[in-house]
Amino acid sequence: MKKRFLTLTVLTLAASSAMAEDRLNPSDLRRVTKARESLVPAVAKAFGPKARFIHLFGQGRGMLAGVVAEIPADALGTDELPLLAIMKYDESTGAVRVVDREFKYREARTVGSDVALLDGEGTLRMRDANGKDRVLARGVGGDLFPTAKGDALVATLLMNSEGPHETAVGIIDMNGRVKVLADGPGVDATPSISPDGKTVVFVSGRTSVASFYVTTVEGAEAKQLTNVGLENWQLFGGPPKEFVPPPVSSHHMEWLSDDVLRYNAGGGAFWTLNVRTGHAAPDVEGAK
Template sequence: MRKLYLAVTTLVLAATSATAADRMNPADARRVQSAREKLVPAIEKEFGPKARLIHLYGHGANALAGIMAEPPSEATGDIPLLAIVGWNERTGAMRVVDREFKYREARSVGTQVALLEANGDLRLREANGRTRLLAQRVGGDLFPTPKGDALLATLTRTGNEAHETSIGIVDLTGRVKEIADGPGVDAMPSISPDGKTVVFVSGRTTVASFFRTTVDGAEPVQLTNKGLSAWLLSQGEPADFVPPPVSNYAMEWVDDDTLRYNAGGGEFWKLNVRTGEASPDLGGGK
């Protein structure tokens, strides 16, 4: 269960099956194909022919990408150490943010870049090139606030196995505020465009489910998979089961109340964060 929440898999950049490709929203298919065509050649030129594009972080002119030095000789299950590049999706231009392979993930925060190191140290690379420590014991799942003045993140815990991780918000002065902490794992936070609603995925009910809270830490409200348990799922997925996202980087807000996300295998879903209503999103322009 822990790997499910802490995995940083994002938009599928590796080859997908024909069936999955058929189910992918055309806009997402175009974005993945654009990344392959424009960014991959630049990565190979800058980092060598064995370097691989692993993750896309964010959208538009301030998108970032994680680069792996070379594919492992065998699957280990470990999250790879990444170098980070900036990528302007509109122009195709790439710039190197940090060429050392020592990061787990990254996010643009305004004109600055948040970089998460393997040891859980979260650092901020300022526009002038200076880097400073923001927070420690950060597990990942970075997601910037709409104003660009803070980051949502999954925080790791120490000495409390019942609560493996929690959801926190880290402002650019380094102040950390915990806003959700339940039994097991809380992870994958995301915030609405108006900055009022925070959603995250939790295993506190034994089934990965969406919950809603606020930046002030309001009591979390379960949105999906109410009444389900891991035991029930062992008998087969019921018709009303809502799958979790592959990561919070694969979440895109359609509006202040609607979240669209990648559930893996080419499946995309839409979730109303007010009502908890969710359904597959098989196509369209968004």
């Protein structure tokens, strides 16, 4: 399955360079350092000395870590991303446990008391507290983001890979019902849903510049929030000052309120976005 526009990167912890860490604000640097202290020895004990954790999915008590069997000697293309084993990491206590030791997943997220596991074929499964799995949906591309209530999750859906509608944004409830919320020309991906469960923000390249759009859980017509009026040729030689960078993934998005989203823009930079007004700015101080 080709990976296309999507990315699983949230915090590339194992491969973070000192330069990238220097650009992290103090709050996020402390978070990364704390995660390493618990996860590095736990991964080595569970999977051997060559294994490394390379992604964190989610925040807080329900955080999950993606583990690779070993770091490839050569850089991989986006179509060759390694599959992951999954561990659970409690950010508040540092406790770590293995969720699944098979290296077959693209990503995972905690949804209520269950764990959503997306395998390399695009099949999304839910695993309950007793370790029992059930298939929830197929044709899922990634970017899993659960509702605050844990009754559904938004995700990027794989559409017709040969046509212009390559991916779409949808919501999947715990009965496996899938509803497409946005499927415009080009790629729609990287969704996140507000804490009140009403607003869905996603990234689209439908205007040739990756921009934030907003819709609702009812699938209202998508409205462009950022980079309105910009065209791709204006980014040649460096983006203009009004350019708002898109997120690197949906897995390090934190809602500071029902209206304000904080996200990882890559290179150690974090931004905040008001989904009502479209106002976006670098988050210099970091989350409190």
